[in-house]
Amino acid sequence: MTVLLDAPQIHERIVSLAAEIESDYPPDDEIHLVGVLKGGFVFMADLIRAMSARVTLDFIAVSSYQQSTRSSGEVRLLKDVDARLEGRHVIIVEDIVDTGLTLTYLQDMLRARAPRSLKTACLLSKPSRRKVEVQVEYVGFSIEDRFVVGYGLDYAERYRNLRGVGVLAPHVYA
Ligand code: IMP
Numbered sequence: 001m002t003v004l005l006d007a008p009q010i011h012e013r014i015v016s017l018a019a020e021i022e023s024d025y026p027p028d029d030e031i032h033l034v035g036v037l038k039g040g041f042v043f044m045a046d047l048i049r050a051m052s053a054r055v056t057l058d059f060i061a062v063s064s065y066q067q068s069t070r071s072s073g074e075v076r077l078l079k080d081v082d083a084r085l086e087g088r089h090v091i092i093v094e095d096i097v098d099t100g101l102t103l104t105y106l107q108d109m110l111r112a113r114a115p116r117s118l119k120t121a122c123l124l125s126k127p128s129r130r131k132v133e134v135q136v137e138y139v140g141f142s143i144e145d146r147f148v149v150g151y152g153l154d155y156a157e158r159y160r161n162l163r164g165v166g167v168l169a170p171h172v173y174a
Helices: 007-024 041-049 101-111
Strands: 002-005 031-037 055-062 077-079 089-097 117-125 138-142 165-167
Touching: 007 041, 007 117, 007 138, 031 041, 031 101, 041 055, 041 089, 041 117, 055 101, 089 101, 101 117
Parallel strands: 031 055, 031 089, 089 117, 117 138
Antiparallel strands: 002 165, 055 077
């Protein structure tokens, strides 16, 4: 395992992302974060704690890579949000944007619920892997085409609990 981003680096970036988000919305408006399970839960937990008391949250779950390091391109909704999104400032909180297929699916689905605004925050982005153009307003780090784990991201459900983000040695998943 090679460390790509350590915990202090991630923390510092999240604090500045949170400040940027806060300054983009009128001061008294609620900001409703929708975390994408499972990978996005660690990022979500740190992001909300770097934000002010006007933040509210919900979760949604979609299927992603099943025991593999490559996306099948098929997205399945496993759990919907609990509360209505109509008229709210919504931000989708994702761990990583790879091909962009998952996010496109989520954005289309949530936009249809008439939020007042809809934006996306992702901790990591792999721009070279995009299959579809997708808008992401807040990106923590852009990275190269490497399969990464840790800080919520898994390989076959493992390594989500690592405090940093690392690259697995190729023989682990090739
Ligand atoms: P996309 O639909 O191809 O953009 O894939 C998005 C989802 O794939 C993410 O939410 C992750 O769950 C998963 N994913 C993409 N790249 C990686 C990676 O490098 N490590 C772990 N999971 C990844």
